[in-house]
Amino acid sequence: xxxxxxxxxxxxxxxxxxxxxxxxxxxxxxxxxxxxxxxxxxxxxxxxxxxxxxxxxxxxxxxxxxxxxxxxxxxxxxxxxxxxxxxxxxxxxxxxxxxxxxxxxxxxxxxxxxxxxxxxxxxxxxxxxxxxxxxxxxxxxxxxxxxxxxxxxxxxxxxxxxxxxxxxxxxxxxxxxxxxxxxxxxxxxxxxxxxxxxxxxxxxxxxxxxxxxxxxxxxxx
Numbered sequence: 001x002x003x004x005x006x007x008x009x010x011x012x013x014x015x016x017x018x019x020x021x022x023x024x025x026x027x028x029x030x031x032x033x034x035x036x037x038x039x040x041x042x043x044x045x046x047x048x049x050x051x052x053x054x055x056x057x058x059x060x061x062x063x064x065x066x067x068x069x070x071x072x073x074x075x076x077x078x079x080x081x082x083x084x085x086x087x088x089x090x091x092x093x094x095x096x097x098x099x100x101x102x103x104x105x106x107x108x109x110x111x112x113x114x115x116x117x118x119x120x121x122x123x124x125x126x127x128x129x130x131x132x133x134x135x136x137x138x139x140x141x142x143x144x145x146x147x148x149x150x151x152x153x154x155x156x157x158x159x160x161x162x163x164x165x166x167x168x169x170x171x172x173x174x175x176x177x178x179x180x181x182x183x184x185x186x187x188x189x190x191x192x193x194x195x196x197x198x199x200x201x202x203x204x205x206x207x208x209x210x211x212x213x214x215x216x217x218x219x220x221x
Contacts, residue, residue: 026217026218026219026220033155033156033157033158033190034070034071034072034074034155034156035070035154035155035156035157035190036066036067036068036069036070036074036076036123036153036154036155037066037067037068037069038064038065038066038067038151038154038192039064039065039067040062040063040064040194040213040216041062041063041064042211042213043060043061043062043147043149043194043196043211043213044060044061044062045058045059045060045061045139045209045210046058046059046060046061046100046103046104046107047059048099048100048103050097050099050100057138057139058139058209059096059100059136059137059138059139060082060136060137060139060140060211061100061104061134061135061136061137062080062134062135062149063104063108063113063132063133063134064132064133064134064135064151065130065131065132065133066119066123066130066131066132066133066154067123067126067127067129067130068123068124068125068126068129068130069125069126070125071125072125073122073123073124073125074122074123074156075121075122075123076119076120076121076122076123076131076153076154077120077152077153078092078116078119078120078133078135078151078152078153079150079151079152079153080092080093080135080137080149080150080151080152081149081150081152082137082140082147082148082149083147083148083149083150084140084141084144084146084147084148085144085145085146085147086140086141086143086144088140088141088144090137090138090140091137092116092135092136092137093115093116093135093136094138095138096136096137096138098115100136101115101134101136104134104136105134110132112132113132113133113134114131114132114133114134115133115134115136116133116135118131118133119131119133135149145197145198146195146196146197147195147196147197147211148193148194148195148196149193149194149196150191150192150193150194150219150221151191151192151193151194152189152191152192154190154191154192155189155190155191155218157189157190158187158188158189158190159187159188159220160185160186160187160188161185161186161187161188162184162185163183163184163185163186166182166183166184167182167183168180168181168182168183169181169183188220188221189220189221190218190219190220191218191219191220191221192216192217192218193215193216193217193218193219194213194215194216195213195214195215195216196211196212196213196214197211197212197214198210198211198212199211199212
């Protein structure tokens, strides 16, 4: 147990303050806290010319359905963050026009599909109360070979770990002002990790407009 926590601590400091996606430690098995079920559709791209754009812009989107089978009603705050091996960090919904969600919703003819705001809040128990949403990301560097997405808000399991030395980080207060805050401990939350790669066509050429899921696991971050 001490060894696992020590390893978790050393990696957690890197994962939290240096932000490379690949360093997130694996989540422990057999946790007893609540955990929502999620059904994922393939990560897809869409091109759309919005007012003011001179050319079509590419967006990536991930449709999903969340079901509460925990035995109690749960609050869900969807958090989707995308990382690439080019060093990009993209939060779902940031710099994305509502028109993109509208286009995706229309293309699937799904009146029940919700954006991030619609997914926010309490999820009642049972399949009949499942909610379907979509996470939308602005385009990333097409040269990226690996794309990783972290999905937060699905689990109640968390671990607070004391840091070996205090670390100073910047935080934004309620007034929107940035300030330095000294941290002596960090809290890691069980998070779903999805790893994608561009597939190759029969000639060996990378298909830049496609991404294939190659790994799905739980990590602490």
